[in-house]
Amino acid sequence: MTDTSQGSTEISDLVGTADLPEPEVPGEQVSESAYRRLRRMVVLATATVSLLPLAITVVINYVQFHEALQAEAVDPMARLTLNTKRSLELFLSERRSALTFLVHDRPFVELCDRAALTRVISNLNRSLEVGAFVDLGVIDDDGGQLCYSGPYELEGRNYSDQDWFHEVARRGTYTSDVFLGFRNSPHFAIAIKHDRPDGGFYVLRATIDAEMLSEQILTAGLQPTDDVFLINRQGILQSPSRHYGEILGQVPLPVPHYSPTVEVVELEDDRGRTIFMSSAHINISPFILVQIKPAREAMGRWFSLRSELLAFLFISAGLILAVILWGSGQLIRRMREADERRTALYHQVEYSNKLASIGRLAAGVAHEINNPLAIINEKAGLLLDLVTVGPETRHEERLVAAVDSILRSVQRCKKVTHRLLGFARHMDVQTETIDLENLLREVLGFLEQEAEYRDLTVSFQVQDKLPTAVSDRGQLQQVFLNILNNAFAAVSDGGRIGIELAREDADHVAVTIADDGVGIPKEHLQRIFEPFFTTKSGTGTGLGLSITYGIVKKLGGTCRVESEVGTGTRFTVVLPISREG
Amino acid sequence: MDDLRLLFVDDEEELVSAVVERLELRGIDGVGATSGDEALDHLREGSFDVVVLDIKMPGIGGLEVLRTINRRHPEVKVILMTGHGSAKDSEIGRRLGAVAYLEKPVDLEDLLMTVDQAVNPEGGGPDGA
Numbered sequence: 001m002t003d004t005s006q007g008s009t010e011i012s013d014l015v016g017t018a019d020l021p022e023p024e025v026p027g028e029q030v031s032e033s034a035y036r037r038l039r040r041m042v043v044l045a046t047a048t049v050s051l052l053p054l055a056i057t058v059v060i061n062y063v064q065f066h067e068a069l070q071a072e073a074v075d076p077m078a079r080l081t082l083n084t085k086r087s088l089e090l091f092l093s094e095r096r097s098a099l100t101f102l103v104h105d106r107p108f109v110e111l112c113d114r115a116a117l118t119r120v121i122s123n124l125n126r127s128l129e130v131g132a133f134v135d136l137g138v139i140d141d142d143g144g145q146l147c148y149s150g151p152y153e154l155e156g157r158n159y160s161d162q163d164w165f166h167e168v169a170r171r172g173t174y175t176s177d178v179f180l181g182f183r184n185s186p187h188f189a190i191a192i193k194h195d196r197p198d199g200g201f202y203v204l205r206a207t208i209d210a211e212m213l214s215e216q217i218l219t220a221g222l223q224p225t226d227d228v229f230l231i232n233r234q235g236i237l238q239s240p241s242r243h244y245g246e247i248l249g250q251v252p253l254p255v256p257h258y259s260p261t262v263e264v265v266e267l268e269d270d271r272g273r274t275i276f277m278s279s280a281h282i283n284i285s286p287f288i289l290v291q292i293k294p295a296r297e298a299m300g301r302w303f304s305l306r307s308e309l310l311a312f313l314f315i316s317a318g319l320i321l322a323v324i325l326w327g328s329g330q331l332i333r334r335m336r337e338a339d340e341r342r343t344a345l346y347h348q349v350e351y352s353n354k355l356a357s358i359g360r361l362a363a364g365v366a367h368e369i370n371n372p373l374a375i376i377n378e379k380a381g382l383l384l385d386l387v388t389v390g391p392e393t394r395h396e397e398r399l400v401a402a403v404d405s406i407l408r409s410v411q412r413c414k415k416v417t418h419r420l421l422g423f424a425r426h427m428d429v430q431t432e433t434i435d436l437e438n439l440l441r442e443v444l445g446f447l448e449q450e451a452e453y454r455d456l457t458v459s460f461q462v463q464d465k466l467p468t469a470v471s472d473r474g475q476l477q478q479v480f481l482n483i484l485n486n487a488f489a490a491v492s493d494g495g496r497i498g499i500e501l502a503r504e505d506a507d508h509v510a511v512t513i514a515d516d517g518v519g520i521p522k523e524h525l526q527r528i529f530e531p532f533f534t535t536k537s538g539t540g541t542g543l544g545l546s547i548t549y550g551i552v553k554k555l556g557g558t559c560r561v562e563s564e565v566g567t568g569t570r571f572t573v574v575l576p577i578s579r580e581g
Numbered sequence: 582m583d584d585l586r587l588l589f590v591d592d593e594e595e596l597v598s599a600v601v602e603r604l605e606l607r608g609i610d611g612v613g614a615t616s617g618d619e620a621l622d623h624l625r626e627g628s629f630d631v632v633v634l635d636i637k638m639p640g641i642g643g644l645e646v647l648r649t650i651n652r653r654h655p656e657v658k659v660i661l662m663t664g665h666g667s668a669k670d671s672e673i674g675r676r677l678g679a680v681a682y683l684e685k686p687v688d689l690e691d692l693l694m695t696v697d698q699a700v701n702p703e704g705g706g707p708d709g710a
Contacts, residue, residue: 367637371593374686378599381689385606414686421684 042328058313073298078262085280103194117149139203175285178210178238186210214239227292366417380406433578443480454493463502470578482548490517514570520563586610590620591635617641636663658699
């Protein structure tokens, strides 16, 4: 330690109270979570204003395209269904008209003649271009078949117990479901009632091959995956279907409710395919015309368009989000850096102010103490003079010893006050030529009390003919005080701190302060000069080394640190030397 | 140095009396003054070789007294003394013609050496100059 190792309690106390290296200045550092919150808000707001219009546009396009393409797919289908419905109705109506004509044209007795009936059938089949009657029967109002012409022996058969007979009696006309009947071939019947002048009635009933119905169904323009067929109101197939079963089988689809027009619905069939089903009820018949088109074929264009639309949406949204995230990250980072710089500056100013006021206080104290100290000094000196100059007195030896002790104490006090004054004087001094060794010894003076208590060894090595540095004395004191304080904090009791002054190169001198303390972990080493980086949780502001770094840079020097956990830390401050010396 | 006349000026009377007494014990004709006014009075009444002057005093301060001495008694050597080492004060003092600048508390032997150098700048002092 230096030769001023005694009696610097007051200074250390003063410095300790003032907390020089880690000033407790009011911080306005913005917390990490505040930046995160801000970034969230920026991202949210920007994303909302940019993604919402995009999403709305895409949704509108989606709906419009869907409607347009669906109409494009569905309309021709509905038209085809309507045309087929009309041709089927015409087909049935022609046959009903033929029968109506018959009952009005021929007297009842003529119709009740089998040969005449056979003739009628052949004439009708000749006149109607397609679809012939298979047989023809006349049934009286009791339900008994009076006369029959056809391939079966049905004469005399009674129909009074059958529903169709009652219906035709009630409504005047009737078209049956397709049935297998007596010859195991699908056919259906048309019947009309005719009132007789005597008040009774009779029914003319004709059977038509169900094949005729299938032929009426327009199959032109149908894709192989499409299907057109007839069902009755119970969902029984009245004509063969490509995909939904044989004739007279139950169709695995819901039976459409009655509607006077063509209805198109989208649904899922028994095989899980999404299909469009267009349906129309055939007037005065139990038949429902059904046309099926798989949605995949019908909406092929829509599906590819939808994929493109969604891809567009996701790619755009992804790009926008990426830009927003990147941009906001940059923005917040810049903001945070600016904040940190500002806060660090603020703290540095605060710190300097504090240091200056401590300096003024120290100067005041030193000055006030110096005057009485001068009196004590002179009075003690006088005492000594009187004792030694005059004749020998009884207690001369003890008196001289006492006065010497007083004078030594005065010298100690003088050192204290001078150091305080020196400290204060350097507050406002600018660049000057500095003997670094002297300066470091001065700074060590502030810490020697602690060094002594903790039994620390502080060694000093100075290269011969070391040039003086040109710098700001007060700020340089602050720099070394900060570094030495850290070194003191790092070493355990009985530890070693080495200070080395050596020439760095032609223009620079290096001050190295090494300790054998705990060392700094690698991940902390890169950050120790950052403002607010601290490992002294609760006690440190994390500004000491950042201020140190700032000052050294301002003074035209550089700062470097090497450390190894468990081995110790070496701080090196490189300063420019003065030209003249 | 035996025929030396010295004026010691400080606002602390106790200090002044002790210094004067110690100077006398060494055979030096020392006169004390506790204010600038008193010091100027003494200078008017008699001649002094050296004036040791405290800068900070109530009433007329040391630097003001120094200016007056320069004007009226340019032959008198002035040594300045201060309780706080302001670099500015010492610079001003030097420019005003003070021969030396001492920081309080001043050791009497140091003071006498400075005085000796002041009056014998050519090298008649005990340690030479």
